[in-house]
Amino acid sequence: MKAIEIENLSFDYPDGRPALRNVSLQIAHGEAVGIIGPNGAGKSTLLLHCNGLLSGQGIVKVFDELLTPKTAQQIRRRVGLVFQDPDDQLFMPRVFDDVAFGLLCQQKPMDLVEERVAQALAQVGLEGFESRLTHHLSIGEKKRVAIATVLALDCDILLLDEPTASLDPRMRRHFIELLKTLPQTKLIAAHDLEMVACLCSRVCLLDEGRVVICGRTDELLTQRELLERHGLEVPASLTLQMTEGADLSIA
């Protein structure tokens, strides 16, 4: 079964700026796919389409169900979205209320809510942050709470917009390991190609709203010329592997 199917999706922002052009993409259940591309490529816009927050021309299906204004509410329960800017995502004064918000919207009983909140905060390394005030947190901590708000919901699909931006290296590593262990289907928009290389079996290169190419991560992320043409760079870890490989072949 396909988790997400996008066919010929085009979208213009109300001010007339074209953001997506004929995007087609399929994501299998349990797969992790990276969306890469330069600034303004349309990555965030594409993620917003996957749970019906924006709707353009074309077809978006989630678990074989067509995404329409009618089905969106139901589908959103299975699709969790982490926004690029945590200040957009965290709208309550206290960490607990924010992480609990989605669960309370689903009218879950209080003891379950408390348990899930504690669990989600522990997953992002913020045990005991329940009563902290959001505006007293550092940007990285806010980002982690934002991720916890979605983990608490136990969705089938995770849409992550720049999940590792502004995390410190240790937290970033921890977070990559965490995402690796999560069984959910993942769609990750990121400039952090190292992370994409670690997590995703497939990547999709987007530029000016079009899909340039989709392919296996190890094949695509080593194409220096292609990446540089679209404002990206081969991640250092892969460069190393490549040169090692080259050395070996010479020897």
Add this chain to the structure above:
Amino acid sequence: MHLSDLEPDSQTTSPFASMDARVKIVCAVVVIVGAIAVPQYKPVWLFGIAGLLIALTLPSKVTLRYIAVRLLIAGPLIVVIAASLPFLHGAGTPLFTVPGLGWTATAEGLRTAISIAGKSLLCIWIAVLLAGTTDFTHLLDGLSQLRAPSLVVILMAMIYRYLFVIGDETLRTLRARKSRGQPTSRGHSLKVAVAMAGSLMLRCFERSERIANAMVARGFDGTLPVIHQHHRVRWQDLAGGLAVCLTAICITAVSRLR
């Protein structure tokens, strides 16, 4: 005012900080109603309420500056309203007439004016005392436990959250402007200020759209989730609250009877 003024130290250090927010909210409402119910023509009795507030303010660790700043903000409005009142009271002992306009102030009108100004200031003082000794999130908890409409509680929560976001954004914008040099002339600096205010407003507007998206993405469908946690009110809090309420009620009752 600075952003940190929204959360003064007294919110955590005050001996009233640990008191149950529900008790404090009920007390505040009772004392406010008490102050308002003092008869218009006996403003002297407002000193009784003021006495009660002084007795509560002294040990509360809320600074005089914190209270004064807030009273001053509301001051001009109260003064304008109060200043017009002596002239609006039709019948009564005339005191003086404004030459040229023919407005006559009466003694009764003056008393009403003093009374209304006094009551307004007392009400603000009570609210400031409550806000100065209570962590805002406790206040929200208290309100929702007292079954205030969830729409009101969530709105207050979001306003509080984004006051800091917008405040930070403003500070960042100001810093960014400073780091790029000072405007050369008055006119230029005014232009910059107007443009900044405009861009800040647009940014707030766009952010509100993104916040709405974030809420919808997490399953918000127009009905607001409420948390009803039930804690017993501690008897010390209850006793303290009762004492404050009874004092206020006594002052008001006596003022109305005599």
